[in-house]
Amino acid sequence: MAHHPLVVAALSVGLLAPLASGMYSSSSPVLQLTSKNFNEKIIKSNHASIVEFYAPWCGHCKNLKPAYEAAAGNLKGLAQVAAIDCDDDANKPTCQEYGVEGFPTLKSFKPGKSGKPVVQNYQGPRSAKGIVDYVLDLIPNHVTRVNSKTLEEFLQKNNETAKAILFTKKGVATPLYKALAIDFQGAITFAQIRDKETDATELFGIQKFPTLVFLPGGAAEGVVYDGEMKKDQMFTFFSKFAKPTTGKQHTKEDKPVSSSSTSSTTSAPPRPTFDATIPAVPSMQEFAEACGKKICVLVITPPVAVPLIAHEKTNAYINQAKQSFHFFQVPLSTLPGTFKTALEIKESEKPQMIAVSTKKRWYVPYTGEPESHEAMESWIDALKMGEVHKKKLPDFRPEDVTPPKAPKEETPKKEAPKEEVPVKEAPKHEEL
Known part of the structure; x- marks a missing residue:
């Protein structure tokens, strides 16, 4: 039986419609992007985002899909997990x-x-x-840490502004609380007080932790939140008192700051990152001893020397950061292979950074672009606030943290040359 041409056309549209929507369905937790909404959803957003640039025919993209959707589900309400179909002609300008x-x-x-x-x-x-661990570290922190000494000043400042105070046993703001502070940025001031601040907790009569107290502002009486400490319920509670902010305003001239340039309009050399005045560490053992109670930042320089005289802005920031951390420089070639493997230090032609606390036994690799001042500044700020995912520092034997000794130069002798014994301490190239 022959079908009417219009029926055939309708069937064709129906069969092709799912393909037009890309790899992710409308029910997927992954945010669907196009060139039309990219600026509004990502660039203007107050929230951290991760975006997958994909093509529906790509096998690696299909393999990533289950993990990416799982990450989107775990990060729902905390950060944006999005995707854009670069195979769609309309989206190609954004991908380019x-x-x-x-x-x-x-x-x-x-x-x-x-x-x-x-x-x-x-x-x-x-x-x-x-993906989840990486994105959680990107969430901006607009939560003010308050203690018994600073509480009065915090309450008096902008007294008419609504304030939310979370009394908790945690030392740093959780991703959930940071996300709420972003949702209501500019409408509600969010703060956090530790359970150890007894004067502050007694002033508010706090008996259990966590407890959330909301102050509407002015002479209005405070309200104790009695719901579940979950995003949807807390969002609904705050929405009764303030309107959530959906994004930030940008001018048409605003463009994102990229940590890796996608186009070059000048022949100027890439901006260097690290301060050349950072002292070199003579041995990993002395490095560990020098850290003491402070966090140490190890700057690993590549085998081929690169200019490390910092950009003026970066130089000033690192010098400021030295008040909080110890900075050390060490050549990649002097690090033992066991040390590099344990602390995720790669064979690279770019400088690398890793923060280490020998007292509390943790380390945090810097995962941003070495050329990006903004990314490095954000990482150092996160270290100061404790807003990083710390990894357990493995135990080292003395031989693991002692760099290999350089072979001594021997004066040529007339006798027959002796057979040289390979230096066992020499680091081996390891595939990571």
Whole structure:
């Protein structure tokens, strides 16, 4: 039986419609992006985002899909997990703008202090956990830490402004609380007080932790939140008192700050990152001893020397950061292989950074682009606030932290040359 041409056309549209929507369905937790809504959803957002640039025919993209959707589900309400179909002609200008050359390409967008997002390539594990851990570190922190001494000043400042105070046993703000502070940024001031601040807890009559107290502002009586400490319920509670902010305002001239340039309009050399005045560490043992109670930041320089005289802005910031941390420089070639493997130090032609606390036995690798001042500044700020995912520092034997000794130069002798014994301490190239 022959079908009417219109019926055939309708069937064809129906069969092709799912393909037109890309790889992710409308019910997917992954945010669907196009060139039309990219600026509004990502660039103007107050929230941290990770974006997958993909093509529906790409096998690696299909393999990533389950983990990416799982990550989106875990990060729901905390950060944005989004995707854009670069195979769609309408989206190709956006994909080209961000220098996408292969699929899938994952890039993170973190709101910056200047009002422009910092863009970084995601180079971590293509797993739900890897993506979630990475994105959680990107969530901006607008939560004020208050103690018994600063409480009165906090309450008096902008007295008419609504304030939310969380009394908790945690030392740092959780991703959930930080996300709420972003949702109501500019409408509600969020603060956090430790349970150890007894004067503050007694003033408010706090008996259990966590307890959330909301102060509407002015002479209005405070309200104790009695619901579940979950995003949807807390969001609904705050919405009764203030309107959530959906994004930040940008001018048409605003463009994101990219940590890796996608186009070059000048022949100027790339901006260097690290301060050349950072002292060198003579041995890993002395490095560990020098850290003491402070956090140490190890700057690993590549085998081929690169200019490390810092950009003026970066130089000033590192010098300021030295008040909080010890900075050391060490050549990659002097690090034992066991040390590099344990602390995720790679064979690289770019400088690397890793923060270490020998007292509390943890380390945090810097995963941003070495050329990005904004990304490095954000990482150091996160270290100061404790807003980083710390990894357990493995135990080392003395031989593991002592760099290999350089072979002594021998004066040529007339006798027959002796057979040389290989230096056992020499680091081996390890595939990571």
